[in-house]
Amino acid sequence: xxxxxxxxxxxxxxxxxxxxTLNWVKLNTPVxxxxxxxxxxxxxxxxxxxxxxxxxxxxxxxxxxANTFHLYLRPWDxxxxxxxxxxxxxxxxxLILTDSWGFQVFSLWEGNKTKSLVKLQQDWxxxxxxxxxxxxFFSPEKVVDIQLNLGSDIMMVLDxxxxxxxxxxxxxxxxxxxxxxxxxxxxxxxxEKYDSTKSVLFxxxxxxxxxxxxxxxxxxxxxxxxxWIAIWWLSVWETNEEMYDILDFLSDKLPANKPRYLMWxxxxxxIREAVMHGIDMxxxxxxxxxxxxxxxxxxxxxxxxxNSQYKNDFSPLxxxxxxxxxxxxxxxxxxxxVRENEMxxxxxxxxxxxxxxHNYVEKLRKEILxx
Amino acid sequence: xxxxxxxxxxxxxxxxxxxxTLNWVKLNTPVxxxxxxxxxxxxxxxxxxxxxxxxxxxxxxxxxxANTFHLYLRPWDxxxxxxxxxxxxxxxxxLILTDSWGFQVFSLWEGNKTKSLVKLQQDWxxxxxxxxxxxxFFSPEKVVDIQLNLGSDIMMVLDxxxxxxxxxxxxxxxxxxxxxxxxxxxxxxxxEKYDSTKSVLFxxxxxxxxxxxxxxxxxxxxxxxxxWIAIWWLSVWETNEEMYDILDFLSDKLPANKPRYLMWxxxxxxIREAVMHGIDMxxxxxxxxxxxxxxxxxxxxxxxxxNSQYKNDFSPLxxxxxxxxxxxxxxxxxxxxVRENEMxxxxxxxxxxxxxxHNYVEKLRKEILxx
Numbered sequence: 001x002x003x004x005x006x007x008x009x010x011x012x013x014x015x016x017x018x019x020x021t022l023n024w025v026k027l028n029t030p031v032x033x034x035x036x037x038x039x040x041x042x043x044x045x046x047x048x049x050x051x052x053x054x055x056x057x058x059x060x061x062x063x064x065x066a067n068t069f070h071l072y073l074r075p076w077d078x079x080x081x082x083x084x085x086x087x088x089x090x091x092x093x094x095l096i097l098t099d100s101w102g103f104q105v106f107s108l109w110e111g112n113k114t115k116s117l118v119k120l121q122q123d124w125x126x127x128x129x130x131x132x133x134x135x136x137f138f139s140p141e142k143v144v145d146i147q148l149n150l151g152s153d154i155m156m157v158l159d160x161x162x163x164x165x166x167x168x169x170x171x172x173x174x175x176x177x178x179x180x181x182x183x184x185x186x187x188x189x190x191x192e193k194y195d196s197t198k199s200v201l202f203x204x205x206x207x208x209x210x211x212x213x214x215x216x217x218x219x220x221x222x223x224x225x226x227x228w229i230a231i232w233w234l235s236v237w238e239t240n241e242e243m244y245d246i247l248d249f250l251s252d253k254l255p256a257n258k259p260r261y262l263m264w265x266x267x268x269x270x271i272r273e274a275v276m277h278g279i280d281m282x283x284x285x286x287x288x289x290x291x292x293x294x295x296x297x298x299x300x301x302x303x304x305x306x307n308s309q310y311k312n313d314f315s316p317l318x319x320x321x322x323x324x325x326x327x328x329x330x331x332x333x334x335x336x337x338v339r340e341n342e343m344x345x346x347x348x349x350x351x352x353x354x355x356x357x358h359n360y361v362e363k364l365r366k367e368i369l370x371x
Numbered sequence: 372x373x374x375x376x377x378x379x380x381x382x383x384x385x386x387x388x389x390x391x392t393l394n395w396v397k398l399n400t401p402v403x404x405x406x407x408x409x410x411x412x413x414x415x416x417x418x419x420x421x422x423x424x425x426x427x428x429x430x431x432x433x434x435x436x437a438n439t440f441h442l443y444l445r446p447w448d449x450x451x452x453x454x455x456x457x458x459x460x461x462x463x464x465x466l467i468l469t470d471s472w473g474f475q476v477f478s479l480w481e482g483n484k485t486k487s488l489v490k491l492q493q494d495w496x497x498x499x500x501x502x503x504x505x506x507x508f509f510s511p512e513k514v515v516d517i518q519l520n521l522g523s524d525i526m527m528v529l530d531x532x533x534x535x536x537x538x539x540x541x542x543x544x545x546x547x548x549x550x551x552x553x554x555x556x557x558x559x560x561x562x563e564k565y566d567s568t569k570s571v572l573f574x575x576x577x578x579x580x581x582x583x584x585x586x587x588x589x590x591x592x593x594x595x596x597x598x599w600i601a602i603w604w605l606s607v608w609e610t611n612e613e614m615y616d617i618l619d620f621l622s623d624k625l626p627a628n629k630p631r632y633l634m635w636x637x638x639x640x641x642i643r644e645a646v647m648h649g650i651d652m653x654x655x656x657x658x659x660x661x662x663x664x665x666x667x668x669x670x671x672x673x674x675x676x677x678n679s680q681y682k683n684d685f686s687p688l689x690x691x692x693x694x695x696x697x698x699x700x701x702x703x704x705x706x707x708x709v710r711e712n713e714m715x716x717x718x719x720x721x722x723x724x725x726x727x728x729h730n731y732v733e734k735l736r737k738e739i740l741x742x
Contacts, residue, residue, distance in 0.1 A: 038707075038711050038713055039704070039708075040713050040715040041715075042714065043714050043718075044715070045416075045715065045718065074710065074711060075703070075706075079682060079683060079703065082685070083685055083701065084685075089701075089704050090704055091700055311446060311450060328462040329461075329462055330454065332446070332450065332460070333410070333461055335446075336410065336445065336450075337409075337410075339445065339446075340409050342409055342411050342413070343413065343718075344412075344413075344414065344415070345411075346714075
């Protein structure tokens with residue numbers, strides 16, 4: 001039985017508007033999740049996201065994403081558990097999704113061509129900490145336990161993220177089998193705990209632009225889409241067209257009555273396309289990454305505050321955003337802060353970008369509801 | 372006639388509690404000014420200092436300090452003027468003090484032993500921009516004009532800051548004469564504009580631990596203490612005892628009925644001593660500088676959040692501060708942020724430190740009032 005209480009309010013072509021309840025928190029979808037890697041969204045005082053003077057919409061941000069790998073290494077999931085779970089650790093309520101560890105394995109692999117920091121085995125993966133060289137291993141079961149220690153509402157299974165370079169398709173297919181066996185282990189292990197926790201666990205459909213592997217993966221993993229299903233290994237190196245093509249391909253293969261989470265998608269254009277292809281949830285570091293490079297979302301494009309034209313531009317950052325930053329500051333002031341490498345500039349732009357994406361997704365939802 | 376409307380509410384020994392009104396803003400003294408060098412307090416969204424959910428006391432922060440030299444170079448005082456003055460530029464109301472340019476001359480001098488970036492003349496000072504090497508000159512009159520462009524409420528005169536190493540006392544005395552002649556020029560020039568601006572101008576008493584020069588300087592400059600008088604070239608390299616000794620020495624020489632601003636003082640201990648010596652106003656970068664090194668004010672000492680003892684410490688940052696940070700976060704979480712170099716940690720600690728000093732000065736005021 002699903003822990004998510006959800007109903008599809010309205011569909012428009014393939015797009016869907018849901019109301020989901022998990023742990024007494026209501027989520028409207030489509031929904032965008034800000035990323036909160038190390039128990040903080042970069043540059044942002046989380047209370048601003050719920051404070052009425054800084055709030056910009058009727059629907060606050062109820063779901064953010066934290067990173068299991070980083071929080072396991074530092075501060076250590078046991079400390080977070082002792083603090084009373086992540087929400088209490090960092091003074092927040094509402095929902096938390098923790099991603100699994102798959103991509104970090106891949107990063108250590110890719111980043112260290114000469115010295116292997118990672119050993120992948122059938123039942124577990126061994127790795128050296130990039131911080132202090134200490135040795136650790138993760139299994140599908142252990143990653144569930146870590147996420148339970150963090151007090152995650154929505155957990156992700158451990159998966160293998162194949163390299164896309166210098167790897168045969170046979171090898172990729174083999175890694176898919178490992179991922180599937182890990183998913184089985186994770187769900188078998190979590191199944192025993194399911195009723196005694198507040199958490200849900202998502203399987204992850206991967207395998208890049210290989211349609212046959214995608215299909216096989218959906219076919220195997222949909223048995224585990226008890227609450228939700230996630231899609232990944234898109235929006236990494238493939239072209240936009242390849243991504244939309246895969247989303248189109250998957251559209252009628254994914255369970256229709258389960259929410260769908262497309263990982264790592266965060267541009268206005270990609271979100272719009274993905275919603276049109278039936279995706280319900282997104283996450284991306286783009287709002288804060290752009291913010292700390294002095295760039296703001298505006299319609300389909302970007303305002304680069306370092307451009308000299310903004311030095312004397314006393315108009316608001318955008319003309320279509322009701323956020324605290326657009327209401328109170330001029331491009332001239334923001335440009336000055338960014339040029340001076342003043343953190344306040346990066347903070348304000350990150351804040352605007354998060355609000356902007358949040359509101360954009362809300363707007364898409366309204367379009368579905370009003371269609 | 373003074374533009375400041377002020378009254379001494381109470382004195383206790385040499386300590387004074389005033390209520391000052393300037394440009395319709397009420398200031399209670401003693402008062403601590405956060406520093407706002409480049410039109411932002413480092414890491415702080417200024418609106419937090421007036422937002423009721425983030426506010427911590429009945430008396431908000433009504434006065435902050437910005438830097439004339441930095442804002443002249445970037446974004447350029449003409450841009451700030453076009454924006455509608457500093458307050459409008461950065462979305463703030465209340466009072467702004469702009470310091471003069473003296474210390475920046477000194478910094479360029481000291482920082483460039485081999486290549487002189489500064490030429491000091493009788494009537495003006497020439498310098499090369501440390502940013503792009505462009506050439507500029509400042510005169511006492513020009514520095515008044517720049518501060519007027521910035522929309523400063525409280526302006527400071529241009530002064531010479533002598534080196535304290537490898538310099539004869541004769542040379543220092545000569546530089547004092549230059550400073551005095553600059554003060555005369557600045558006040559003569561500003562005198563003609565006085566009635567048509569909102570601004571006031573302060574003279575600065577300098578000259579380190581040379582009591583004879585201090586006395587001569589007060590004796591000359593007090594004619595210009597129309598509204599207020601500032602004291603500097605203490606709290607730089609002298610010992611605490613030397614500073615208190617000079618404050619003691621100056622105590623009965625400064626005009627009794629004018630507020631006194633001791634520049635660059637910002638530790639709990641120094642503020643307490645200075646208030647006991649009759650000082651009314653302070654500024655310092657210490658709260659934000661400590662904050663971004665992971666250190667918080669607490670009573671007479673400091674909490675260094677990087678210390679490993681705080682990893683598992685789930686108690687509040689302090690037990691005597693009602694600020695947003697102390698109310699909402701544990702030392703464990705703050706320690707995690709600081710260890711991870713997450714900006715949020717530096718922001719939160721800077722915020723606490725500003726509030727802590729502000730409240731400490733308020734407490735001193737209450738002690739004077741209740742004595």
